[in-house]
Amino acid sequence: MPFTEILALCMIGAFFVLLIAGIPVAVCLGVTGFVFGYFGFGPMLFTLMPARIFGVVTNYTLLALPLFIFMGIMLEKSRMAEDLLEVIGLAMGGLRGGMALAIILVGVLMGAASGVVGATVVTVGLIALGPIINRGYDAGVASGVICASGTLGQIIPPSLVLILLADIMGESVGTLFAAALIPGLMLAGLFVTYVLLLGVMRPAAVPAIPSEERANYSRRDLAGKLVKVVLPPLVLIFLVLGSIIGGVAAPTEAASMGAFGSIVLAALAGRLSYTVLRDTVRAAFVTSAMVFLILIFAQPFGLAFRGLGGERLVHDAFGAVPGGFEGQLLFLMLLLFVLGFFLEWIEISYIALPLFLPVFLASGADMAWIAILVAMNLQTSFLTPPFGWALFFLKGVAPPSVTTAQIYRGVVPFIGLQGIALALVFLFPGLALWLPATIGW
Amino acid sequence: MIPLVTRIADGASATVRIIGHVAAWSGLALVLLVAFNVIARYFFGFGTVALQELEWHVMAVSALFGMSYGLNQGGEVRVDVLYSAFPPRVRAMIDLAAHFALCAVALVIAYLCIAYVEASYSIDEGSPDPGGLGYRYVLKAALPAAFALLALQALAMVLHGALRLVGALPLPETDRS
Amino acid sequence: QTSFTWKMTNAYGPGSPFYVEGPGSPTDFCQKVEAMSGGRLRIQHFAAGELIPALEGFDAVRSGAVEMNAANAYFWAGRVPAAQYFTTVPFGLNFQGMNAWLYHGGGMALWDELYEPLGLKALPMGNTGVQMTGWFREPIQSTADFEGLKMRIPGLAGKVYAALGVDVKLLPGGEIFPALERGVIDAAEFVGPYQDRRLGLQNAAKYYYTTGWHEPSNVTELLMNKAAWDSLPDDLKAIVQTAAMACNLESHTWCEANNAAALRDLVENEGVIADVLPADVVAELKAVTDSVLTEAAATDPALGKVHEAFMAFKAEHGAWAAVSEKPLYSL
Ligand code: NA
Ligand code: NA
Numbered sequence: 001m002p003f004t005e006i007l008a009l010c011m012i013g014a015f016f017v018l019l020i021a022g023i024p025v026a027v028c029l030g031v032t033g034f035v036f037g038y039f040g041f042g043p044m045l046f047t048l049m050p051a052r053i054f055g056v057v058t059n060y061t062l063l064a065l066p067l068f069i070f071m072g073i074m075l076e077k078s079r080m081a082e083d084l085l086e087v088i089g090l091a092m093g094g095l096r097g098g099m100a101l102a103i104i105l106v107g108v109l110m111g112a113a114s115g116v117v118g119a120t121v122v123t124v125g126l127i128a129l130g131p132i133i134n135r136g137y138d139a140g141v142a143s144g145v146i147c148a149s150g151t152l153g154q155i156i157p158p159s160l161v162l163i164l165l166a167d168i169m170g171e172s173v174g175t176l177f178a179a180a181l182i183p184g185l186m187l188a189g190l191f192v193t194y195v196l197l198l199g200v201m202r203p204a205a206v207p208a209i210p211s212e213e214r215a216n217y218s219r220r221d222l223a224g225k226l227v228k229v230v231l232p233p234l235v236l237i238f239l240v241l242g243s244i245i246g247g248v249a250a251p252t253e254a255a256s257m258g259a260f261g262s263i264v265l266a267a268l269a270g271r272l273s274y275t276v277l278r279d280t281v282r283a284a285f286v287t288s289a290m291v292f293l294i295l296i297f298a299q300p301f302g303l304a305f306r307g308l309g310g311e312r313l314v315h316d317a318f319g320a321v322p323g324g325f326e327g328q329l330l331f332l333m334l335l336l337f338v339l340g341f342f343l344e345w346i347e348i349s350y351i352a353l354p355l356f357l358p359v360f361l362a363s364g365a366d367m368a369w370i371a372i373l374v375a376m377n378l379q380t381s382f383l384t385p386p387f388g389w390a391l392f393f394l395k396g397v398a399p400p401s402v403t404t405a406q407i408y409r410g411v412v413p414f415i416g417l418q419g420i421a422l423a424l425v426f427l428f429p430g431l432a433l434w435l436p437a438t439i440g441w
Numbered sequence: 442m443i444p445l446v447t448r449i450a451d452g453a454s455a456t457v458r459i460i461g462h463v464a465a466w467s468g469l470a471l472v473l474l475v476a477f478n479v480i481a482r483y484f485f486g487f488g489t490v491a492l493q494e495l496e497w498h499v500m501a502v503s504a505l506f507g508m509s510y511g512l513n514q515g516g517e518v519r520v521d522v523l524y525s526a527f528p529p530r531v532r533a534m535i536d537l538a539a540h541f542a543l544c545a546v547a548l549v550i551a552y553l554c555i556a557y558v559e560a561s562y563s564i565d566e567g568s569p570d571p572g573g574l575g576y577r578y579v580l581k582a583a584l585p586a587a588f589a590l591l592a593l594q595a596l597a598m599v600l601h602g603a604l605r606l607v608g609a610l611p612l613p614e615t616d617r618s
Numbered sequence: 619q620t621s622f623t624w625k626m627t628n629a630y631g632p633g634s635p636f637y638v639e640g641p642g643s644p645t646d647f648c649q650k651v652e653a654m655s656g657g658r659l660r661i662q663h664f665a666a667g668e669l670i671p672a673l674e675g676f677d678a679v680r681s682g683a684v685e686m687n688a689a690n691a692y693f694w695a696g697r698v699p700a701a702q703y704f705t706t707v708p709f710g711l712n713f714q715g716m717n718a719w720l721y722h723g724g725g726m727a728l729w730d731e732l733y734e735p736l737g738l739k740a741l742p743m744g745n746t747g748v749q750m751t752g753w754f755r756e757p758i759q760s761t762a763d764f765e766g767l768k769m770r771i772p773g774l775a776g777k778v779y780a781a782l783g784v785d786v787k788l789l790p791g792g793e794i795f796p797a798l799e800r801g802v803i804d805a806a807e808f809v810g811p812y813q814d815r816r817l818g819l820q821n822a823a824k825y826y827y828t829t830g831w832h833e834p835s836n837v838t839e840l841l842m843n844k845a846a847w848d849s850l851p852d853d854l855k856a857i858v859q860t861a862a863m864a865c866n867l868e869s870h871t872w873c874e875a876n877n878a879a880a881l882r883d884l885v886e887n888e889g890v891i892a893d894v895l896p897a898d899v900v901a902e903l904k905a906v907t908d909s910v911l912t913e914a915a916a917t918d919p920a921l922g923k924v925h926e927a928f929m930a931f932k933a934e935h936g937a938w939a940a941v942s943e944k945p946l947y948s949l
Contacts, residue, residue: 022524022532023539024517030546047683048670049550050557050584055671057501058580060790063475066500070472163792168633172818173795247801249479250793256475263472277469282514285465289507290516296508300546306669350668354632386520396518404521440821486766488785490776560677561697564736569673569696570788571777571914577696 004040008308011036012342015301016386025392026297033300040308052299057292060252061160065119066288067255068110071236072123073284074262078271080232085131087229089209090222096199097206099132100145101192107149108188109237111156118291118393119255121150125397126287138205139402141198144410147390148191148417151382155375156184158244158251161345165371168353178436179368180375186431187376187421194417232265290396294389302347311351314339318355325363329370332356333377333422340381344389348378372432373425380418383411443609450600454513457594461510467503474499490572498580505587509594529612537602544595551588558582622850624661627675629689632665636813637688637838642744642869644688647840650861659854661686675841680737685846688743691839692773699914700921703928704729704740706833708775708907710928713747713835713870715935720837723931728924739847741862744838744869747877751827751895752807753798753819758827758895761902769805770794774910775832781906791817798822807832810873811880820888827895831903838869 011032018028037046056062074080085099092098103124110120124146132142154161157177166173198206217225240258243249249257266272305311314335321331332352339348353374360370382390385408395404425431475496481487524532561578568574604610628644630637639645648661664684666672675687676694692705703710704725711719719725720742729740752771756763765783769776776786787803797803799822806823808814820826840862850858884890895903915925 019520020523022519022521022527022535024519024543026518027539027543027546031542034546034549044683046549046553047556047681048674048678050554050581051670051674051677053550053554053584054501054557054581055674057504058497059671060497061792063471063496063500066468066471066503067475070468158796160792164631166817167631167792170633170635170816172816172821173792174799174818174821177796243479244796244800248483250789250797250802252793253475253479256472256479259472260476281469282462282465284468285461285503285507286511286514286516288468289504289511290518292504293508293511293516294518296504297546300550303669306664346667350632350665357633392518396516403525404519408522482768482785482787486768486785488768488787490786490788493788556681557677560680564697567696569693570772571774572780572786573696 002309002312004308005310005313007036007040008305008310008313011301011304011308015342019386026293029294029301030297033297033302033304037300037304037307040304045303045307046300048303049300052303053296056295056299062295063252064255065291066284067259068119068123069126069287069291070280070284071255071258071262072126073287074259074266074280075233075236076126077276077280077283078262078266078269080229080262080266080269080271084229084233085128086135086209087222087225089135090214090217091226091230092208094208094211094214096203096208097195098208099128099135099137100141100195100198100206103128103132103145104149104152104188104191104195106233106237107146107152108156108185109241111149111153111159111184112241118389120153121147121390121393122287122291122397124150125394129394129397129402130399133399133402135209136204136207138202138410140406140410141205142410143394143398143402143407144412144414145191145195147383147388147394147407147411148414149188150394151379151390152184152188154379154382155180155187155372157181159375161349161375161378162371164346164349165353165375168349169357169367169371169374171368171371175368175436176371176375178439179372179432182431182435183372183376183421183425186424187418190417190421191414194413232269235265236261287397291393294392298344302344305343305347314351315355325359325365328356328359329373333373336374336377337380337384340378340384340388342387343381345378345381348381349374366429366433368436369425369429369432373422376418376422376425380415380422383415383418385411443604443607446600447604447609450597450604453593453597453600457509457513457590457597460506460590461513464503464506464510467499467506471496471499471503490568490570491574494568494570494574498574501580502583505583506590508587509590512591512594512598530606533602533605533612537599537606540595540598540602544592544599547588547592547595551585551592554581554585554588558585619658620851621658622660622854624659624685624846625664625669625683626661626686626688627664627669627678627684628666628687629672629675629693630666631672632668634665634813635816636744636746636869636873638663638665641872642865642867644743644838644840644865646868647688647743647861647865650864651857654857654861655854659850659857679841679843682843682845685843687839687841689839689841690836691740691841695773698732698736698920699918700732700924702774703921703924704742704837704839706836707911707928708778708832709904710834711932711935713745715932715939716745716835716837717742717866718935719928719931723935724927725931728927732920732924734844737844739842739844741840741842741859742837743840743862743865745866745873746809746833746836746838747870747873748830749810749833749836750807750814751829751831752805753814753823754805754825754827755798755801755823756804757825757891757893758899760896761899767805768803769807770797770803771805771807771832773832774914775807777910777914778832778903778907781910782902795819795822809836810877811884812873812876815880815884815888820884820890824889824891826884826890826892828892829895829900831895831900831907838866 015032088102089099133139162176166176236258239261240254243257244254382388391407558581561581566577605612645663648663651659675689678684679687690705691701694701768785770787770789780786794806798806885892915922
């Protein structure tokens with residue numbers, strides 16, 4: 001094994017050690033990237049660093065991130081989000097897990113409006129995590145629901161992952177969007193089933209609002225409150241989705257309809273003051289920055305992994321796999337899952353997929369089906385500890401009382417559910433292929 | 442010595458905070474700008490390449506200057522599985538090392554960015570799109586400036602951390618400094 | 619004998635046929651060079667995003683961090699405005715004419731003159747041939763239909779359309795399909811039948827217009843760091859030049875063959891209506907193009923010089939083509 005590849009392995013090891021020691025994520029990425037990269041290839045390749053960072057901060061598709069975060073914080077600061085989940089909980093009556101179900105629904109709707117993971121996790125985390133923990137939800141379950149629902153946007157079209165996969169796999173973007181819809185909704189359905197089951201098996205983890213409290217509200221009161229509280233966020237989601245479906249805005253720009261709408265709604269509700277606006281602007285600035293900080297500092301790490309020939313490591317491992325289409329596909333799934341522990345999804349796609357493409361093309365299997373399997377697997381990588389984007393983003397906005405360990409524990413069942421969904425799509429390719437064939441995409 | 446270090450640390454931190462308070466409004470500008478572009482195009486058929494490019498120009502500046510302000514406001518993300526169990530003194534030492542490393546990395550990046558901006562300036566880089574925004578090197582100059590500011594914030598955190606370790610400031614109970 | 623290990627970045631993403639993979643593509647170029655040189659010049663290829671983002675190759679090559687980059691020179695319009703002429707010019711030259719200009723009409727000398735002060739050296743390494751006007755949700759019957767039309771169209775052609783009342787929208791490649799499908803934009807330009815079908819644009823708009831007035835051909839640029847280029851011994855230089863020339867031919871013939879099949883498939887199986895822009899519309903576009911190009915040429919001396927030379931060659935070559943090929947096509 002060449003010296004640089006050993007360095008690449010050491011870099012991954014050092015990264016984990018620093019991460020577990022409690023060094024901030026951005027610092028772990030930056031320091032290991034620079035130190036190991038320097039020993040591996042000297043200073044020359046680092047002159048590419050500014051280009052990579054400039055590429056991140058000017059990446060048009062990331063525009064949805066600050067816009068959705070602004071919307072979420074405006075809802076929070078103008079206290080429009082405050083009662084939202086409680087009212088939903090009340091409306092769900094004695095149904096346990098009602099508020100978690102609401103979060104899954106919001107995840108699906110926001111997922112249909114955006115393809116950027118951080119946006120949904122951060123927005124829903126801001127609005128919902130504190131309130132439902134206060135309502136007695138288990139912090140792990142609450143975190144798991146938010147992270148998992150927040151990553152649904154990767155599989156529910158439109159989605160950055162699908163756009164990139166279309167490029168790599170040689171499929172049309174439209175085909176993949178259509179192919180992903182049913183598996184995405186099925187995954188959401190599995191989450192719902194799990195929450196309902198939790199309500200039966202572990203009622204204390206997903207409590208319903210106590211009946212005495214529910215008795216305080218008549219149906220009329222509740223209906224009135226429902227309209228007053230639930231309507232504004234629904235209007236915002238309608239604005240975002242409606243402007244995409246109605247052809248008013250491209251997917252990325254559509255987020256601005258939600259953000260702008262949140263300002264208008266706050267003003268209409270008489271809750272927009274200079275103080276609220278200033279606090280919103282500052283909090284949104286900090287929250288967006290937290291996401292960008294990690295994305296930016298992932299650049300030295302990614303560049304070093306590349307420069308050290310990290311993809312050769314993957315290539316060599318690939319060579320050791322027994323032949324045959326199914327063996328290769330299984331290995332790819334395993335590889336994506338493992339790489340997800342320490343690499344970002346774009347890097348994973350670029351490193352792993354080109355290796356397998358010739359095998360898949362030769363097999364005659366439908367590439368759209370394979371792309372969906374890959375997309376679902378990549379989605380899981382957002383959730384796998386210790387390095388999962390969704391986990392970091394949620395941690396960034398979680399109340400201080402929520403620990404990383406709780407978040408890690410909370411996502412495990414959802415990783416399992418994603419495994420089940422993956423297996424279903426593997427066993428029944430029609431789940432992915434029926435819709436595109438039916439609508440002719 | 443200690444009063445001087447305190448003054449430097451507080452001054453650095455205050456500088457970052459004030460710049461951040463101003464830069465934060467770029468988020469509102471972004472919302473209004475993108476919404477304006479969408480609404481003006483759909484309802485009035487109005488749109489310019491320059492205003493579309495301005496969208497990601499604003500995002501870039503916002504993201505870059507947000508880094509230092511985010512840290513200033515305690516927006517660090519870390520895995521606290523072991524960290525939260527460490528005694529305050531150990532945590533303070535980990536933070537000191539992390540922020541020192543951050544300061545160094547930020548300075549290295551700021552330095553690397555200077556040549557990148559120079560390359561752009563030397564050819565008077567503008568937009569490749571007709572009607573786009575010119576002076577691309579001004580936007581690129583935000584890179585070294587923002588990383589220098591990040592280094593300043595990290596320095597403030599290093600100094601505050603050192604003051605805590607020598608007992609001039611109380612050790613924090615939680616990691617939210 | 620010294621060996622070299624170089625890096626090549628690419629402005630296009632992994633897997634893109636023609637731009638990254640396949641006969642005559644940049645990865646094919648790297649393989650050809652390695653084979654011809656017996657491994658003395660090895661070029662590691664990095665698609666967009668692997669080492670650097672798509673449009674950062676110019677600076678990366680200039681700084682010497684990588685030795686080569688594959689792209690289109692018109693991506694550098696913001697850095698070196700005159701570079702646009704070495705990709706394509708609206709109502710300019712087709713594949714034959716462009717190569718005649720570059721190789722034997724003084725084009726290469728001008729390109730060298732333009733890049734030398736920047737420490738760069740370029741070679742043509744591919745060509746898509748004529749491109750399609752693009753996809754429209756509604757038919758175009760007169761220039762009046764351009765008024766208020768929202769279109770994704772980059773570069774000089776965008777400026778021409780804008781002069782005719784088109785609302786130019788900038789969109790990244792991945793958002794073209796959803797935006798066109800939902801009607802956020804009414805029209806979009808991408809490449810040609812093979813590449814466009816891959817993006818699924820036939821599911822978003824049905825009117826597919828031709829006369830590639832905006833891109834009569836489209837040169838893939840092999841950009842090299844000049845110092846690195848100068849450091850190569852003569853035999854390796856000859857290998858690089860020959861491989862680039864081979865890819866120039868092979869990529870174009872690949873496009874011709876695949877576009878023919880793709881267009882037939884689009885029309886026969888996907889319900890696409892392929893049509894030629896009305897003659898008066900083309901005439902109007904041409905008139906506006908002339909003034910846009912002349913205006914641009916006046917703003918930048920280097921651009922003006924290349925413009926003059928290009929137009930002089932085009933006039934001469936056009937006169938010959940009118941005698942040689944035009945009668946043949948009208949048979
Ligand atoms: Na989505
Ligand atoms: Na992961």
